[in-house]
Ligand SMILES: O=C1C=CC(S(=O)(=O)O)=CC1(O)O
């Protein structure tokens with residue numbers, strides 16, 4: 116008898132441990148324009164202007180920066196139980212989380228997926244105030260909503276196959292005859308809720324937030340320049356090959372990477388086909404052929420297990436950075452150089 120699969124609606128919430136909450140709040144709220152919906156000395160709950168639930172990002176003070184959880188909303192309260200049963204049947208760690216353990220979120224289940232990531236599934240959630248037409252409040256990049264997670268894992272094929280079993284469809288890939296280097300998978304009808312970037316993991320690569328238009332991305336670049344905070348800009352602005360989104364990658368004060376992202380495309384028809392990029396195509400990651408800075412391939416945030424301890428890293432056999440030459444401005448980079 117197959118174990119029922121939980122009906123995942125979308126990527127909905129994430130929690131980052133930060134080492135200086137005041138400094139992080141300055142970056143995410145004062146500079147980027149996220150809305151603090153609740154906060155105290157230990158934790159800040161943030162949301163975008165076009166979200167309706169209590170929050171979509173939690174910043175929590177801690178001694179060491181890391182990823183505490185990635186959370187998906189499921190369609191019904193019964194799907195929380197299905198998620199617990201599905202992961203328990205896989206022999207994976209499962210924790211029941213009482214309502215209110217995270218402000219604004221009802222009872223949830225927190226698991227470690229086969230890649231080693233802390234993943235949570237919830238349904239019940241408080242509504243936050245409706246901000247979608249409070250234009251007088253909008254600031255910075257005017258973040259709309261959380262869009263997706265991107266995680267680093269040494270075996271993209273295994274990651275892809277597990278999330279396909281969890282009901283995710285595949286919108287795009289980067290591959291060659293030997294390897295699957297990256298994959299984008301979705302439940303909501305957009306390009307992705309989760310993407311897998313080949314690399315030493317489990318590590319968080321980034322959390323992405325949708326912004327209304329590309330000019331919001333250009334504006335935050337100008338703001339960071341004006342503040343002399345341009346070093347927070349890691350990659351972009353630019354146009355992605357994969358997803359066709361206009362993008363910008365920033366690093367927060369702890370080095371957590373976020374993406375500001377807009378104008379990807381609809382994937383909601385039942386026969387949506389996967390678009391496959393060749394790893395040697397220089398337009399796959401930046402449609403204009405711009406280099407991908409090496410830190411983007413090599414750096415990520417430590418994933419914390421359900422016990423709160425950092426997960427040990429597993430390195431991949433081969434990585435995109437060692438295979439691709441050309442647009443990334445890199446010659447062939449040896450694995451030894453990568454690990455140095
Ligand atoms: O959201 C994304 C869409 C596309 C890309 S890529 O750099 O174009 O591969 C990266 C990304 O996963 O951050």
Ligand SMILES: [Ca+2]
Nearest residue numbers: 327328329378
């Ligand atoms: Ca638009």
Ligand SMILES: [Fe+2]
Nearest residue numbers: 263265323374
């Ligand atoms: Fe992304």
